[in-house]
Amino acid sequence: MMLRLGRWFGWAYTGYTFLFILAPIAASLVFSFNADRFPSLPLKGFTTEWYGGTFTDPLVIEAFQRSVMVSIPVALLSTILGFCAAYCDFRFDFRGKSLFSLLMLLPPTIPAVIMGLGMLSYLSRMSLAGEVWAVLISHVVIALPFAMAMIRLRLAQMDSALEEASWNLRASPAQTLWYVVLPFCKQSLVAAFLITAAVSFDEFAVAWFVSGLNETVPVRVLVFLQGQVSPVINAIGTAVFTSSIFLVAIGMAFSGMGKAKRAAAEAPAQPAAGALVSNNGLSL
Amino acid sequence: MSSNSSRRRWPLLLPPLLWQLTFFLLPLLFLFVISFWSVVNFRLEPDMTLKNWDFMLSRSSFWSAYGHTWSLALGAAVVTTCCSFPAACSLAFTVSERTRKLALMFLVVPFFTSYLVRVYSWQAFLADNGIVNALLALVGLDGLPMLNSDFGSLVGYVTLALPLVTLVQTMGLAQIDRNLIEAAHNLRAGPVRTLFEVIMPLAKPSLVVGALFAFILAFGDFVAPTYLGGGAPPTLSNLIIDTTKSGQQWPRAAVVAIVMILTLVVTSLAAVRLAYGRRK
Numbered sequence: 056m057m058l059r060l061g062r063w064f065g066w067a068y069t070g071y072t073f074l075f076i077l078a079p080i081a082a083s084l085v086f087s088f089n090a091d092r093f094p095s096l097p098l099k100g101f102t103t104e105w106y107g108g109t110f111t112d113p114l115v116i117e118a119f120q121r122s123v124m125v126s127i128p129v130a131l132l133s134t135i136l137g138f139c140a141a142y143c144d145f146r147f148d149f150r151g152k153s154l155f156s157l158l159m160l161l162p163p164t165i166p167a168v169i170m171g172l173g174m175l176s177y178l179s180r181m182s183l184a185g186e187v188w189a190v191l192i193s194h195v196v197i198a199l200p201f202a203m204a205m206i207r208l209r210l211a212q213m214d215s216a217l218e219e220a221s222w223n224l225r226a227s228p229a230q231t232l233w234y235v236v237l238p239f240c241k242q243s244l245v246a247a248f249l250i251t252a253a254v255s256f257d258e259f260a261v262a263w264f265v266s267g268l269n270e271t272v273p274v275r276v277l278v279f280l281q282g283q284v285s286p287v288i289n290a291i292g293t294a295v296f297t298s299s300i301f302l303v304a305i306g307m308a309f310s311g312m313g314k315a316k317r318a319a320a321e322a323p324a325q326p327a328a329g330a331l332v333s334n335n336g337l338s339l
Numbered sequence: 340m341s342s343n344s345s346r347r348r349w350p351l352l353l354p355p356l357l358w359q360l361t362f363f364l365l366p367l368l369f370l371f372v373i374s375f376w377s378v379v380n381f382r383l384e385p386d387m388t389l390k391n392w393d394f395m396l397s398r399s400s401f402w403s404a405y406g407h408t409w410s411l412a413l414g415a416a417v418v419t420t421c422c423s424f425p426a427a428c429s430l431a432f433t434v435s436e437r438t439r440k441l442a443l444m445f446l447v448v449p450f451f452t453s454y455l456v457r458v459y460s461w462q463a464f465l466a467d468n469g470i471v472n473a474l475l476a477l478v479g480l481d482g483l484p485m486l487n488s489d490f491g492s493l494v495g496y497v498t499l500a501l502p503l504v505t506l507v508q509t510m511g512l513a514q515i516d517r518n519l520i521e522a523a524h525n526l527r528a529g530p531v532r533t534l535f536e537v538i539m540p541l542a543k544p545s546l547v548v549g550a551l552f553a554f555i556l557a558f559g560d561f562v563a564p565t566y567l568g569g570g571a572p573p574t575l576s577n578l579i580i581d582t583t584k585s586g587q588q589w590p591r592a593a594v595v596a597i598v599m600i601l602t603l604v605v606t607s608l609a610a611v612r613l614a615y616g617r618r619k
Contacts, residue, residue, distance in 0.1 A: 080448075139355045143352045168576040
């Protein structure tokens with residue numbers, strides 16, 4: 056009886072936790088259609104005025120184009136570099152390997168203001184600060200660890216006999232990499248591409264420091280936030296949220312959620328840390 | 340074989356290594372360098388002076404910002420850990436594998452919504468005439484001032500850290516061998532005793548690592564203390580932004596940044612020791 060009560064209490068509590076996590080997201084969706092300029096209750100009526108205002112604001116449009124222009128090369132570069140780093144960590148043993156992995160994975164733990172200041176002062180010596188390039192470079196640094204972690208998880212599922220067989224069949228290491236390893240990682244590469252694109256599309260702090268006048272979408276949102284109450288924020292937020300969830304959903308589908316689900320029934324919980332880790336589960 | 344392997348690894352090792360060295364490690368080291376430079380006519384001049392360190396570290400306003408940031412981040416770590424623990428227990432022990440996966444997926448959703456937009460949304464909840472006070476008025480309670488206070492900052496920090504902490508805790512708890520819990524039960528340990536003497540010691544690494552994540556996130560965040568906390572008294576990240584943006588005093592901001600990094604390094608080492616050291 057006690058136990059059952061505790062269990063129900065636990066579920067109710069968990070429900071409230073999720074409510075807390077999802078409430079601001081839901082509220083921003085609701086207020087983005089609310090006729091009142093000020094986000095308060097009771098709601099005043101339905102409008103799409105804020106969306107209209109958003110999508111015709113030249114600053115927002117420019118920022119959107121810039122964000123897309125930055126996030127695609129960022130995703131491409133971080134996925135390639137992330138693959139190299141993940142494969143080195145998986146395949147080779149060398150002195151200082153743990154230092155190498157630490158260096159690769161550390162950036163997300165450095166507070167964004169510090170990264171921003173460091174990047175700003177460093178890149179301005181190279182006359183890059185205030186350029187779109189600066190945003191691109193900083194975002195690769197921040198996104199690379201995510202790509203590396205996702206690809207490394209996939210490599211952990213690879214039977215090492217697969218590579219050995221390929222070498223025995225006289226494939227060169229490069230051929231093995233191209234014809235065996237890369238196809239094996241294909242899904243996680245696509246997933247890493249989409250998720251690093253989402254990371255770049257969402258990053259505001261470092262971009263705010265280094266972008267100068269070249270605002271990206273989240274930097275524009277920050278500028279709106281610094282100004283007055285602006286329902287436009289909700290409209291942009293909802294639009295960006297919808298599109299990044301779309302990207303991430305595709306990413307997850309590619310990273311083999313389906314397989315993970317099937318395997319989960321037989322396999323015990325997987326020791327793993329980090330946000331994206333849980334979605335890879337076990338397969339094979 | 341070993342020389343062969345070393346020849347093979349360089350083409351893969353070098354690109355990411357050089358990238359992170361050039362664009363991650365060097366910028367951070369450069370911060371240390373410019374903390375000794377000076378600003379002449381709004382321009383950065385190479386120098387070898389301690390006056391930035393002296394300027395920042397001798398001000399009481401710096402140290403009160405430091406104390407404020409530290410206690411806010413510690414508060415965020417404690418509050419987030421306590422808030423997410425019951426939910427993590429519930430998800431780890433009382434639901435099916437399928438439900439847990441689904442719940443964990445929902446925990447990942449916030450990572451892909453703009454933190455800025457969520458903070459803006461919280462303003463609508465916490466404002467004096469906001470949603471929470473409207474709900475309080477419905478049940479006949481007086482409104483509470485919540486926005487522009489440390490409470491507001493904490494709400495922001497918890498928003499930022501709660502999903503990640505719950506995720507880490509749930510995964511830690513789910514790995515506990517159920518037989519140990521059964522054994523405690525068979526030995527007549529009550530639920531409370533089992534929780535404190537079996538489950539929590541076994542889940543200690545995930546509890547500490549989760550709390551550390553919350554601490555790091557809160558310590559460096561400038562959005563919550565600015566837009567929910569009201570920006571006064573400032574936190575260290577507020578201080579960095581003000582010093583960088585308004586005063587062009589990058590060397591002084593670099594001093595603050597280095598103090599922050601050192602604090603985070605020491606805290607992380609202590610936390611890792613607490614989590615994985617002295618294990619029986």
